């Protein structure tokens with residue numbers, strides 16, 4: 001699918017560029033044909049005008065010959081063939097479909113369109129983006145002044161309509177209103193489908209009804225009828241709305257009442273605690289308090305590796321217990337870019353679940369692929385660095401997982417450890433430590449969030465985020481629930497290495513007591 005990663009969209013743009021090139025070829029040929037025909041017609045007109053005295057004209061044998069030749073041959077070759085023969089069109093069609101087949105690109109589907117609408121909506125919800133600003137392409141307050149309207153009335157209409165279909169009437173109606181104001185401002189000729197005021201009203205009126213505003217729904221329905229008095233649906237709705245409004249009038253007491261107070265924004269009881277915290281952490285509303293930060297430090301570390309004494313790692317401690325640390329300048333720009341280049345053409349829609357029965361889901365909207373050390377000897381150096389930094393062995397580690405998030409791409413709160421490690425990982429045991437490389441800078445959004453730790457780690461190109469998922473006794477540490485916040489602008493490339501329990505006995509020895517009972521209450525929160 002095309003909505004879960006930027007790299008796939010790039011392929012679409014390549015396809016579009018190819019189509020433009022082919023169509024230009026086609027047009028050039030067609031134009032040449034037209035020119036030829038015009039010249040031929042002019043020529044015939046001239047000859048016709050000279051015919052004057054038929055006898056004198058045909059008295060010249062040359063004229064007789066050229067006239068007959070013209071009728072037998074020239075019309076056929078100069079006009080009928082190029083105009084009525086579809087060869088040119090056929091060869092154009094063939095070269096286009098051959099080109100598309102070779103590139104193995106598929107046209108984006110309705111599902112792709114819906115996916116990108118859901119992505120936008122997620123961003124709007126998550127980062128509380130006002131519809132007007134989002135429609136104008138303004139994603140952060142800092143960009144407020146560069147309003148270059150980027151969505152057309154028709155775009156806004158599509159988004160609004162899909163949101164209403166998803167029963168998101170509040171945002172849905174805002175997008176439809178935006179469509180309406182854009183339609184009045186500039187009806188842009190090149191965007192399809194072309195939409196009309198009535199089409200917008202057809203969506204907007206029922207949306208307001210769903211939101212409980214029957215009067216407005218009724219008024220907008222009447223506007224449809226003003227424009228199209230015979231509109232069947234609107235005629236039916238008119239009867240319904242009038243009945244509803246009449247009933248409301250007869251039920252309501254004839255005293256003036258205070259307008260209802262807006263309900264205060266309370267935490268959504270439907271939402272899991274971690275989900276609520278996740279959103280607040282991504283938005284930057286919730287951060288570590290000074291008390292939580294007071295024991296954190298930064299230092300230069302060589303981890304007892306002689307070579308690293310020359311250029312020590314820059315360690316930024318983000319949480320003491322559980323251990324979370326940010327290592328800066330671990331990869332060079334070239335290394336980061338090389339990893340992306342290697343995986344770009346291979347990423348596929350990410351799935352979640354245990355191996356064997358995993359599925360694509362909105363919980364994780366990204367694409368990923370795996371890079372095996374055995375097949376990529378150039379990764380040896382990076383593998384070594386990972387071992388130096390973590391002090392662990394990669395003997396039981398997974399291959400590197402390359403991940404790309406696109407429009408609104410995110411990974412909702414989850415644990416990296418599995419419930420049945422034996423089944424998924426065999427002798428290697430569960431995922432002990434996660435090492436996560438950020439391979440590019442993300443202009444807005446895309447932080448890694450730890451809801452229970454009140455921590456949002458912004459991606460920094462070439463840096464490595466490291467945390468332990470298991471307690472020292474190898475029991476699951478439920479405080480390590482984490483997530484990838486939606487990308488608001490740009491694309492996000494990361495690379496995961498999961499170190500496992502096995503073969504780390506001397507590198508991360510067990511504690512003397514069991515941690516089995518610790519933080520169990522967070523397991524299902």
Ligand SMILES: O=C(O)CCC(=O)C(=O)O
Pocket residue numbers: 403411416446447448449482483484485494496
């Ligand atoms: O995208 C992120 O920042 C987090 C990714 C993650 O948690 C994972 O891939 O398991």
Ligand SMILES: [Fe+2]
Pocket residue numbers: 414415416482
């Ligand atoms: Fe994760």
